Amino acid sequence: MRPLTLGRLLLRCGILALILFVVVVIALKLGAVQVSLYGLGRDLIRVLLHQSSAISTDYGMIVVDIRLPRILLAVVVGASLSVAGTSFQALLRNPLADPYVLGISSGAAVGSIVALMVENQLAISPEFAGLITPFGAFLGAAVTIAAVYFLGRREGQIDSTTLLLGGIITASFLSAIIMFLMSTLAGGNLRGASYWMMGSLSSLPPRSLLYFLGIGFLVAAGAIYTTASDLNLLLAGEKEAMHLGVDVPRVQIVVYLAASILTGLAVSVSGAIGYVGLLVPHAMRMIFGSDHRMLLPASALGGAIALVIADTLARTVVAPSELPVGAVTALVGAPFFIYLLRKRLA
Amino acid sequence: MSTPSRTPTPNPSSEQPRGNPDVRLSVEQASYVYAPNPSQAPLFTLEALSFQAKPGEIVAILGPNASGKSTLLKLISGALAPLSGRVFLNGFPTHTLPPIIRAQHIALVQQESRLLFPSRVWEFVLQGRHAHGRGLRFETEDDVTIAKNALAQVGALELADRWMDKISGGEKQRVILARALSQQPLLLLLDEPTLHLDIGAQVDLLESLRRLAAENKYTVVVVTHELNLTGEYADQVVLLQKGKCLRVGPPATVFQKDLLEHVFQAPLSVEMTSLGRPRVILFDK
Numbered sequence: 001m002r003p004l005t006l007g008r009l010l011l012r013c014g015i016l017a018l019i020l021f022v023v024v025v026i027a028l029k030l031g032a033v034q035v036s037l038y039g040l041g042r043d044l045i046r047v048l049l050h051q052s053s054a055i056s057t058d059y060g061m062i063v064v065d066i067r068l069p070r071i072l073l074a075v076v077v078g079a080s081l082s083v084a085g086t087s088f089q090a091l092l093r094n095p096l097a098d099p100y101v102l103g104i105s106s107g108a109a110v111g112s113i114v115a116l117m118v119e120n121q122l123a124i125s126p127e128f129a130g131l132i133t134p135f136g137a138f139l140g141a142a143v144t145i146a147a148v149y150f151l152g153r154r155e156g157q158i159d160s161t162t163l164l165l166g167g168i169i170t171a172s173f174l175s176a177i178i179m180f181l182m183s184t185l186a187g188g189n190l191r192g193a194s195y196w197m198m199g200s201l202s203s204l205p206p207r208s209l210l211y212f213l214g215i216g217f218l219v220a221a222g223a224i225y226t227t228a229s230d231l232n233l234l235l236a237g238e239k240e241a242m243h244l245g246v247d248v249p250r251v252q253i254v255v256y257l258a259a260s261i262l263t264g265l266a267v268s269v270s271g272a273i274g275y276v277g278l279l280v281p282h283a284m285r286m287i288f289g290s291d292h293r294m295l296l297p298a299s300a301l302g303g304a305i306a307l308v309i310a311d312t313l314a315r316t317v318v319a320p321s322e323l324p325v326g327a328v329t330a331l332v333g334a335p336f337f338i339y340l341l342r343k344r345l346a
Numbered sequence: 347m348s349t350p351s352r353t354p355t356p357n358p359s360s361e362q363p364r365g366n367p368d369v370r371l372s373v374e375q376a377s378y379v380y381a382p383n384p385s386q387a388p389l390f391t392l393e394a395l396s397f398q399a400k401p402g403e404i405v406a407i408l409g410p411n412a413s414g415k416s417t418l419l420k421l422i423s424g425a426l427a428p429l430s431g432r433v434f435l436n437g438f439p440t441h442t443l444p445p446i447i448r449a450q451h452i453a454l455v456q457q458e459s460r461l462l463f464p465s466r467v468w469e470f471v472l473q474g475r476h477a478h479g480r481g482l483r484f485e486t487e488d489d490v491t492i493a494k495n496a497l498a499q500v501g502a503l504e505l506a507d508r509w510m511d512k513i514s515g516g517e518k519q520r521v522i523l524a525r526a527l528s529q530q531p532l533l534l535l536l537d538e539p540t541l542h543l544d545i546g547a548q549v550d551l552l553e554s555l556r557r558l559a560a561e562n563k564y565t566v567v568v569v570t571h572e573l574n575l576t577g578e579y580a581d582q583v584v585l586l587q588k589g590k591c592l593r594v595g596p597p598a599t600v601f602q603k604d605l606l607e608h609v610f611q612a613p614l615s616v617e618m619t620s621l622g623r624p625r626v627i628l629f630d631k
Contacts, residue, residue, distance in 0.1 A: 001468040001494065001506055003485035093462055229483040233473055235462040243423065244529075245449030245477030290463035293484070 004291055012288065016301035020075070023305050027071050027312040032319060033062050044068075069204050073269065074311045074325075075304040076213050077201065078276055080266040082303025083221050085277020086284075086296055087259040090231040091252060092149070094160045095282070096340055099263045100274035102167030104144050106174035108267035109196040111140020113181050115268075130209045134216070138264030144170060145260055199273030199326030201311050209269065216265045220258040221300060227251045228292040235290070273307070273326045275333020280306050282340065370565045371399040371533060375431035376421050392417045394431055395591035397584055401532075401563040404556060406576040408600075409586035410610055415569040416537060418586065422567055423535055424448050435533055449477035453526035455536040461510055467521050468506045471497055474528030489528075496527035500554060516547045523551075527558070534564045540572055548572070552579045573610070577601055577624040585609060597624050 029035055040063060047064055081099060088097040088104070099105045115136025148170050152163025175197055182193040195203070205213070230251045233241040238248050266273070284298040307325070310332075314325040377394040381387070392414040399405045407415045420426040421433050424440030433440045435451060443451075453474070474496070475489040485493075497503045500520040505513060513521065519539065526534060536555075540548040552575055559566045570576055576583055576597060583600040585593045587609045593600045601624035603616050613629040 001490055003469075003472060003490060006484055095462060229476060229479070233476055236473075237460065239425065240456065242425065242445050243449060243452075243454045244473055245446040247445050285463060290465060291469070 004294055009294055009297070012294065013297050013301060016298060016305070020301055020305050020308070023308050024071055024075070027308050028063055028067050030312055030316055031062075031067060035063055066204075069207075069210065070201055070311070071308055073204065073210065073213075074201050074307045076210075076217050077266045077270045077273065078280075078303040078305070078307025079221070079300040080217050080262040080303075081273060081276040081307070082280040082299040083224060083296060084259045084262040084266070085303075086281040086292070086299045087224050087231075087255050087262075088145075088277070089281060090234055090292065091255050091259065092152070092158060092160075092163060093235060093237070094158070094163055096160070096164055096278070096337065097167075098275065098278035098337075099141070099259075099266075100272055100276075101164070101171070101278060101337065102145070102148050103169075103171030103174055104141050104148070104167075104260075104263050105199075105267050105272035105274070106171045106178065106197070107144025107147075108137040108141040108264045109272050110174050110177055110181070111136040111138070111143075111264065112268045113178065113196065114140075117181075130206055131212065134209070134212070134265050134268040136264075137268035138261050141263040141267070142257070142260040144174070145256065194324060196271045197326075198324040198330075199267075199271035200314075200324045201270050201307075202315075202322060205269045213265050213269060216261060220261040220265075221296070223254055223258040224262075225293075225296050227254055228296055231255070231292040232290070271324075271326065273329055275329045275337065276303055276307055276310075278340075279329075279333050279336055282336075368400050369398045370401050370436060371405075371422065371567070372434040372437075373397050373418075373422065373431075374434065376418075376428040376433050377430045378417055378421055378426060379429050380417075390414070390417070390589060392421075392589045393591065395584070395594075396431075397582065397594045399565045399567070399582065401565055402559050403581045404559050404566045404568065404579060405582045405584060406580035406597075407567065407569045407584045407586065408571065408573070408576050408580075410571060412588070413586040413609075414589040415571075415586055417589075418584070419454075419535055419537055419567065419569050422533075423452055423454050446477050449529060451531055452533045452535065453529040453531035455522055455526045455534070455539055457538055457541050464509050464511050466506075467497070467502070467508050467510060467513070468493060470510055470521060471506075471525045471528050474525040477529060492530065493524075493528045496524040497521070499527055499558060500524045501550075515542045516544070519543060519547075519551070523554075527562075532565065534558075534566045536566070536568045538569055538571075540570065540575065548575060555579070573601075573606070573626040577626060598622060601626065 025040065028040055029037070043064055085098045088099065088102065089095055112133050115133045119132050148163065148167045149158070151166030151170070152158050154162055178196050179193055230241070230246045233244050233246050234248070234251060242248050280303045281295065281299045284295055284302045288294045288298050310328045311325045314323040314328045317323065374396050375394040376396070378392040379388045380390040382389065397405070407418055409415050417426070421428050422440065424433070424443060427441040440448065440452065471493045472485055472489060475485060475492065476483060478489070479485070494503065494506070497506055500523050502517065502520045502524055505517055505521060510518070510521070519542065523539070539551055543551060555566055555568070556579055558564060568580070580597055583595065583597050584591060585600050585605070592609065593605065598618070601616050603614065606616065606626065607614055615627050615629070617625045617627065619625055
């Protein structure tokens with residue numbers, strides 16, 4: 001009998017954070033322009049000390065102004081999608097749940113596009129304009145998950161096969177809407193359909209939105225983490241959790257709203273990147289077990305590591321051209337989904 | 347969790363606001379109606395019934411299928427609010443208690459516990475400590491000791507490190523009971539606990555329930571349709587048929603040949619053992 005202790009939790013998270021740091025450094029080095037480790041370290045310290053102006057070389061500017069923000073974006077988006085996936089799996093009691101598979105990401109994408117259209121129509125001051133897209137994405141995610149939840153209910157209980165089918169159909173329906181919106185209203189800052197449907201980290205959001213994204217992630221993931229031990233019991237079913245002392249409706253509403261926020265934030269800046277929220281929680285569960293007090297932070301760090309690696313591959317393997325990062329995650333994720341499905345049916 | 351400014355949460359173990367202090371569980375004219383919507387005829391009605399139970403007592407809710415046994419258990423557990431009447435635990439209506447307070451005092455053992463992801467037996471038993479924890483609820487040494495004792499009390503300590511999906515049905519039943527014991531409840535509710543057990547395991551389970559009820563002063567409520575186990579082990583029997591409570595009392599008074607034949611629709615005879623316990627013998631129809 002070895003229950004989880006705070007010490008063990010912090011140690012494991014520390015190791016994952018160290019791995020993330022190493023992956024980030026390697027990702028900073030890789031690319032069309034080679035940078036030395038020494039140069040990298042010197043430039044990063046200058047950024048931290050707010051002495052960016054002292055960075056004179058073009059190489060340094062590439063790393064600091066182009067690669068670093070993109071990698072940080074991958075960190076936050078990967079962590080958001082993984083925590084959202086872990087949460088949806090517990091909330092819907094379905095190990096195959098994932099924001100992308102259930103169409104939630106597509107819902108967030110539609111929300112983002114509509115918000116961008118509204119933004120184009122109305123003359124909104126730029127400070128607020130940046131916040132409309134994530135808000136639209138959150139609404140899109142929240143509405144979609146509610147719809148999929150009701151589609152997946154049969155006789156008052158969630159039926160996992162119906163839920164998955166409902167999600168897949170919803171995703172395909174929403175993709176059609178994305179295509180429709182794109183082909184009738186293309187132009188301006190709407191980006192392309194493939195951006196929204198496959199996901200990409202190539203277009204960087206404004207810096208203010210990056211901060212907003214980071215704070216939003218901390219708040220939403222923190223809210224989910226307060227329910228971590230309740231989620232462990234919720235896996236056994238709503239009634240059983242209630243009898244063990246879980247305030248089930250409160251936990252469900254917190255996790256539902258916060259996971260929708262995480263999905264919305266991630267999709268509004270990177271489109272619908274698939275399978276991160278499925279692959280990473282399962283990998284972490286295999287390593288650390290299914291206690292959410294450990295699983296949630298491990299998924300956040302693991303998701304960040306996975307998406308930084310995937311995005312680095314996306315921008316280097318076919319250089320000087322670039323793959324959408326969603327194509328890289330789908331190449332790995334879709335076969336893994338089939339493996340999980342077969343294992344469940346067996 | 348608790349803030350000083352809040353009105354004190356009702357705590358059934360420490361306060362005695364009303365009633366007889368010897369009585370722990372008191373069902374007072376409680377009834378329930380299942381209806382798809384208010385305008386339609388009800389699908390099932392549990393008519394008002396009353397009984398009381400003391401610490402250390404075993405109450406059996408006995409009846410054929412669809413007699414209202416599980417509904418009564420849900421009313422007692424507080425999962426359902428009675429349509430009329432009340433169910434009191436130490437004087438507090440069970441359905442108005444917040445889930446966490448309820449789980450500190452009432453433990454429910456269901457027939458089966460389905461798991462989404464595999465977990466170890468000890469992790470499962472520690473879930474019973476959830477309602478006693480704070481914040482993120484990292485388990486303390488005390489929690490581990492309580493969980494180990496609970497496993498030892500059901501004779502399953504050697505299973506602690508096994509996986510839940512790799513143990514037998516009978517072992518699983520004991521582990522589920524151990525989780526309920528680790529809640530350290532006042533009221534232990536069991537829904538058809540002998541359903542998947544062979545005769546030997548059924549007797550073992552009821553023997554240990556009687557011992558646990560005596561040692562820990564639990565009030566135990568068991569839903570069952572096992573006539574002879576009820577006759578042998580229960581202190582009180584609540585006999586139900588089609589939502590009506592036909593009789594409440596000790597087995598010797600409830601186990602009347604005509605009454606049981608009427609309820610269970612089977613020819614039978616009732617004998618008394620030397621210990622004054624009724625024994626039922628079933629005949630061919």
